[in-house]
Structures are given as structure tokens and as C-alpha cells.
Amino acid sequence: MSTVTEVTTIDAFNQHRSSLPASTLLVLNFHTPWAAPCAQMATVLATLASSFPATSPPTVSFLSINAEELPDISEDFDVTAVPFLVLLRDGNVLETVSGSDASKVRDAIERHAGAGADGAGKTQLPPLQQVTPRAAAEPAPTTNGATKDLSGYAPTANDPATAPAMTDPAQSSKEELFARLTELVKAAPVMLFMKGSPSAPQCGFSRQLVGLLRENSVRYGFFNILADDDVRQGLKEFADWPTFPQLWVGGELVGGLDIVKEEFANDPDFLKDYSVKASA
Amino acid sequence: MTSSLTPVEDIIKSRVSSAFSPTSLEIFNDSHLHSHHKAMQGSTSKETHFRVMITSEAFKGKPQPARHRMVYALLQDEMSRDGGIHALQLRTRTPEEEQKQLERERGA
Numbered sequence: 001m002s003t004v005t006e007v008t009t010i011d012a013f014n015q016h017r018s019s020l021p022a023s024t025l026l027v028l029n030f031h032t033p034w035a036a037p038c039a040q041m042a043t044v045l046a047t048l049a050s051s052f053p054a055t056s057p058p059t060v061s062f063l064s065i066n067a068e069e070l071p072d073i074s075e076d077f078d079v080t081a082v083p084f085l086v087l088l089r090d091g092n093v094l095e096t097v098s099g100s101d102a103s104k105v106r107d108a109i110e111r112h113a114g115a116g117a118d119g120a121g122k123t124q125l126p127p128l129q130q131v132t133p134r135a136a137a138e139p140a141p142t143t144n145g146a147t148k149d150l151s152g153y154a155p156t157a158n159d160p161a162t163a164p165a166m167t168d169p170a171q172s173s174k175e176e177l178f179a180r181l182t183e184l185v186k187a188a189p190v191m192l193f194m195k196g197s198p199s200a201p202q203c204g205f206s207r208q209l210v211g212l213l214r215e216n217s218v219r220y221g222f223f224n225i226l227a228d229d230d231v232r233q234g235l236k237e238f239a240d241w242p243t244f245p246q247l248w249v250g251g252e253l254v255g256g257l258d259i260v261k262e263e264f265a266n267d268p269d270f271l272k273d274y275s276v277k278a279s280a
Numbered sequence: 281m282t283s284s285l286t287p288v289e290d291i292i293k294s295r296v297s298s299a300f301s302p303t304s305l306e307i308f309n310d311s312h313l314h315s316h317h318k319a320m321q322g323s324t325s326k327e328t329h330f331r332v333m334i335t336s337e338a339f340k341g342k343p344q345p346a347r348h349r350m351v352y353a354l355l356q357d358e359m360s361r362d363g364g365i366h367a368l369q370l371r372t373r374t375p376e377e378e379q380k381q382l383e384r385e386r387g388a
Contacts, residue, residue, distance in 0.1 A: 202318070203317075203319070204314070204317075205367065205369075240349060241345075241348075241349070241352070242352055242356070242359050242360070243367065243368065253345055254345065255344055255345045255348060256348075257369070258348075258369050258370055258371060259344045259345060259348065262344065262371075263344075
């Protein structure tokens with residue numbers, strides 16, 4: 001499964017670009033470490049990346065670039081606000097996404113990732129979900145006064161409503177956490193919230209569930225709840241489910257290890273829609 | 281008066297029994313299998329991981345997640361307190377489903 005690579009020098013960036021075939025979709029994530037929405041985008045992107053099998057050469061390559069440390073690259077791509085996503089193929093900018101709306105990001109990437117040169121063996125993607133932004137009005141961005149002035153990045157009336165954008169983390173209300181979780185459970189058609197990661201599970205039940213999904217060639221995204229206590233505690237309440245791992249399909253909770261085991265045993269078509277078709 | 285060595289297991293048994301009047305109830309304490317795990321460092325409890333198999337009509341017509349939630353609701357306080365139940369594996373079947381499964385296993 002693919003991961004997001006942090007690029008720290010202009011040379012490394014150019015080298016990476018030239019090493020990729022022209023058909024590879026290059027996803028550039030411009031971020032800064034101090035902006036909260038960037039942390040959210042990083043999570044969404046890592047989750048998305050994990051659902052793409054790592055092929056050689058890669059069909060999709062995810063790069064993360066610190067916009068402040070590499071201003072030249074940021075200028076090349078006209079980056080004026082973060083987080084900012086640029087989708088490139090063969091040197092052409094296909095699309096850009098501003099802000100950290102998970103559905104928009106996923107939509108853009110999957111639309112272009114599917115158009116790769118190699119049509120054979122491509123996974124069938126489930127139909128895109130219609131996502132309606134939360135009805136709750138976005139609070140007027142407050143200038144934080146304390147350290148940095150983020151008002152330049154404040155969402156305008158034209159931007160879609162995103163999850164906790166400008167508020168001080170200490171003020172993040174439960175409503176905002178739940179809005180974030182609503183996006184997170186839809187970050188991939190099949191989402192696994194587990195302890196650890198598929199390559200390094202930190203719990204026996206999580207490990208078993210990963211194995212089960214692998215045996216059935218299911219393509220899924222994952223989130224390590226040990227890395228984020230807000231999500232860990234929040235999701236228990238959001239899902240009305242006290243334990244992990246949790247498997248979500250199409251934004252709905254299916255259950256934990258025991259339920260998934262039974263589903264596979266009783267239903268031969270369980271998650272068939274999400275399997276990675278074997279490519280020669 | 282002797283006090284039980286397995287207070288948590290007793291609670292599980294009594295609450296599940298009165299709530300679901302199960303035709304079959306099995307409780308396995310798997311805590312010893314996990315006592316060396318990092319998450320269990322510093323824990324003195326011997327009742328942290330359970331496997332509970334319940335067969336009851338009360339589950340009829342309900343999807344699995346709903347059934348599990350019924351059990352979680354019963355044991356919410358035990359699961360949320362410090363040193364309480366850390367993991368709960370559940371098998372929730374109706375008598376019909378149990379019967380069908382046995383037949384399948386016999387036939388296999």
C-alpha cells in the first residue's frame with residue numbers, strides 16, 4: 001500500500017519527478033506544520049494513499065512538501081494558501097484542491113487515478129458518494145492574536161464548509177470533532193480504524209482483522225487510533241461503539257472483528273465490491 | 281460471607297441472563313492471554329478480556345451491530361471504568377441461527 005513521502009529539498013523533488021513514468025499521477029500536498037487544517041489533510045491523504053496498492057512503477061505517487069521551507073516549489077505551483085493539493089501528470093497540472101475537505105480530495109484523486117495509462121486490472125471504484133456539507137454555520141474566523149494571523153487563510157463564501165478550520169484547538173467543540181469524524185469515516189469506501197497500522201498492528205484483534213481483509217483482497221483505508229486520542233475517544237461516542245478495531249463501509253459502521261468474521265463466513269459476497277482485482 | 285474471585289464475570293453473567301433470558305450463555309475469561317501486552321502494563325485486574333457467546337430470542341430481527349450494542353449498553357459502566365473490561369468479544373445468535381450453524385457444521 002502506498003504512503004506519503006515528505007520531500008525536503010528541491011533536488012529530491014526533481015529527482016523523484018524524473019524517476020516516475022509519464023503516466024503516474026503525482027499528488028503534491030503543500031503544507032505548513034503550524035496550520036491545523038494541514039494536519040487534517042495529512043491524515044486524509046495518508047489514509048487515501050494506504051488504499052492504493054504500491055506498484056512498481058507507481059501509478060500514483062504521494063508527496064508532501066513544506067510550503068515554507070521550499071518556497072521556490074510553492075511559487076512554481078502558485079501556492080498561496082495551505083493546505084493545497086496539486087495533481088500532476090506528465091508535467092501538466094490536472095487539478096488543484098484548496099482546503100482539507102476529505103470528500104473533495106478523494107474525489108479529485110480517484111477521478112484522475114482511474115485515468116492511468118494501464119486500464120487493465122484497474123479496481124472498480126464504488127459510485128462516488130454525495131456529500132452534503134454540514135448545515136451548521138461556520139463561525140466567523142477569529143484572529144488568534146496570540147501567535148499567528150491566519151485571517152488570510154480564512155474560508156470565503158465561495159469555499160465549501162470544511163471541518164475545524166480556524167479555531168484554536170483548545171476551543172474545538174465536540175460538534176467540530178464530530179464533523180471531522182463524519183468526513184474521516186468516508187475517507188475511503190472501506191475504512192478500518194485500528195490500533196497501529198496494517199504493517200505494524202498494535203493489537204491482536206486489529207492484526208486479525210487486517211489479515212482477514214488481506215485474505216479477501218479488500219481495498220481499504222486505515223486510521224491508527226493510537227496516534228490520535230481525539231479520534232480514539234470521539235469515535236467511540238460518534239459510533240456508539242466502545243471498542244476498536246472498527247470497520248466502516250460506505251460511511252456506516254459494520255462492526256468489529258467478530259462481526260466481520262461472521263459476515264465473511266455467512267456471506268460469500270461480503271465486500272466483493274471493494275476487492276482489489278488481481279492484476280497480472 | 282465469601283466474596284467472589286470473579287466479580288466482573290459475575291456481573292456479566294447476571295446482567296446478560298436477566299436482560300436476554302438466553303437459551304445458551306458462555307463466558308470465557310481470556311485475560312491471561314493478554315496480560316503481557318503493552319496496553320495491560322500496570323494492570324492488576326485478572327478480568328480484562330472476555331469472550332461471551334449468547335444465544336437468545338431477544339436478538340431476533342436485529343443486525344449484528346445492533347445486537348452487540350445491546351450487550352455493550354448492559355456493561356457500559358464496567359467497560360468505561362479504569363481497570364474494567366478492556367476487550368469484549370461477542371457472539372450473539374438467535375436459537376434458530378445457532379441451530380442452522382450446528383447443522384452446517386455437521387453437514388460440512
